[in-house]
Amino acid sequence: MKNNQSTKSQQKLSFFFKLLNWYSDQLFIARIMAIISVLNFGVVIFDLTYIPLRDIWLNGKVTVGKIKIASHEFNGITFKILPQSLREKIIKYDAIKGIEPYRDTQEYLEEVKRLEKSINQSGLDSEETAKILYNLREMSASMISEDPFRIANKSGTLEIIKNRMREHMSIYIDNPRDSSTVAFTSFWTKNHLKNNNLERQLTFFNKQIKPLIRxxxxxxxxxxxxxxxxFGLIDFPFIVIIFYDFILRCLFISIRYEGVKIQDAILWRWYDLIFFLPTFRWLRIIPIIIRLDEAKLLDSKRIKKQLSKGFVAQIAGDITQVVILRIVNQVQKTIEKGEIEKILFKEEDRREYINLNNVNETAEIIKILMNLVAYEMLPEIRPEVEILLTYIFEKTITESPIYQNINYLPLLKNFPQDISNKLATQSYQIFLNTINNMLKEDLIFEQHLEQIINKSVKIMSLRPNAKYDINKIEELLVILLEEVKVNYIQQLSEEDIEALMKN
Known part of the structure; x- marks a missing residue:
């Protein structure tokens, strides 16, 4: 009996593992989850931008190019971008953000509606209209002094309202202090409305002031x-779906890879944890990009490439600068310690020079340079050198006193040019042959070369002013290296970084 129960349990587990494996390997499931994540991010962005853009959703208008410079103001161009039916649906989102009409400003607009109704029914001269105008003057003064826009962080809107009313009333009243209270209270008077085209005044308020108060x-x-x-009520269903997907994928990882615990699998998919942060919801763009890439709905290779290039280029620039600076600094310190002088002027108390490979590097360097000159450079510049030598020989012959005395002879007219060409060709060939012979493997030649180098150093060291000259050279080298650091190494330009990123 127990064996049967154990077998059934194993079968259920096996079925669960197969189902889990199927779920994790299906591309269409990954794409569905990626699309759900994108939809969730769209809702998040709408929520984050709703209050900053609420004026657009409410009035359906956008003004472009409106700027104010000193006393000059450019009204810009206003575009109507949303129909009223759509605006009315979008603005219902106020309930999600807990937004309610502000009581004082709402009553102000209601009072204006009552005024328009009273004027249509009873006219401007009625007692009811007079009472409403009085209320509007009192409410205007209260609105300006108490600033009911402050709680919604829209005090700037109140300033726009005050400026528009001051500017509008400036042609009708004398307002020496440019008071917005005087402007409003003068606007809501029977004489002003009666004497200055009632319909025009109410149109100004409804188009220029009312939308801002709303x-x-x-x-x-x-x-x-x-x-x-x-917003959590809208976000919660998305998070539940993403959470279940996250748990299933973590279980799949812990089962497929031996030795990976569930907590390690959670860290494996660390980016999905961003979905569950209560704040900074905009960071969800990170796991969304990764999920889109996994679902093959977005090719993030280019993004990764550019990010890695920028990082590598910056690090490469910094490392290169540091490494070269350290090398130059070490060379400077070596020169400042007088190592050049110690090499040239061997002192008895100087520590023994350590030769790592029993090779005279100086002689080898000279041989390499001579090989480069003999086999690469000299054959290439031979025509130019021969022309120069011909010119030198010809000039030397024609300017010699002997030739000056015999140059009138016809047979010697072309003598300088002919002999110069032959001398130039033969001289250059002899020079090349000599260099080539010198570069052949020859131990005796190497010994002579080493003796020449050693003797040259010795002769240099025996000069009366040798130490002074070497010290001067060391001093100049230190300054030169400092200039190299300032002018080249420490100013790794942005163009160098950009060049690295293009490669």
Whole structure:
């Protein structure tokens, strides 16, 4: 009986593992989850931008090019981008953000509606209209002094309202202090409306002032000290789906790879944890890009390549600068310690020079340079050198006193040019042969070369002013290296970085 139960349990586990393996390997499931993640991010972006863009959703208008420089103001161009039916649907999102109409500004607009109704029914001279105008003057003064826009962080909107009313009333009243309160209270008077085209004045208010007052709102505070926000109700279903997908994939990783525990699998998919952060929701773009790449809906190779190039280029620049600076600094210190002088002027108390390979590097370097000159450079420049030598020989012959005395002879007219060409060709060939013979493997030649080098150093060291000259050279080399650091190494230009990134 127990064996049967154990067998059934194993079969269930085996079926679960197969189902888990199938789920994790299906590309279409990865694509569905990637699309769900993108939709969630779209909702997040809309939520984050809703309040900053609420004025657009409310009025459906965007003004481009409106700027103010000193006393000059450019109104710009206003575009109507959303139909009213769509705006009314979008603005219902106020309920999610806990936004309510601000009581004072809402009552202000309601009072204006009552004024328009009273004028249509009773006219401007009625007592009811007079009472409403009085209320509007009182409410205007209160709005300006108390700033009901402050709670919604829209005090700037109130300043725009005040500026527009001051500018509008400047042609109708004398307002020496440029008071916005005087402008508003003068606007809401029977004489002003009656004497200055009632319909025009109300149109100004409805088009220029009312849309701005409508943008004000009130957001209550929650018990956590933050504004009321019900976005979590929209976000929660997405997070539940993504969470289950995350758990299943972590289980799959821990089962497929031996020795990987569930907590290690969670770290394996660390980027999905960003979905579950209560704040900084915009960071979800990171796991979304990775999921889109895994689902083959986005090729992130180019992005990764550019990011890695920028990183590598910057690090390469920094490392190169540091390494070269250290090398130059070490060379400077070596020169400042007088190592050149110690090499040229052997002192008895100087520590023995350590030869690592029993090879005279100086002689080898000279041989390499001579090989380069003999086999690469000299054959290439031979025509030019021969022309120069011909010119030198010809000039020497024609300017010699002997030739000056016999140059009138016809047979000697072309003598300088002919002999110069032969001398130049033969001289250059002899020089090349000599160099080639010198470069052949010859131990005796190497011994002579080493003797020449050693004797040259000795002769240099025996000169009366040798030490002074060497010290001067060391001093100049130190300054030269410092200039190299300042002018080249420490100023690794942006062009060098860009060149690295293009490769």
């Amino acid at each position: 943008t004000n709102f009130f957001r209550p505070m929650g018990e956590n000290g933050q504004f009321v926000d019900y």
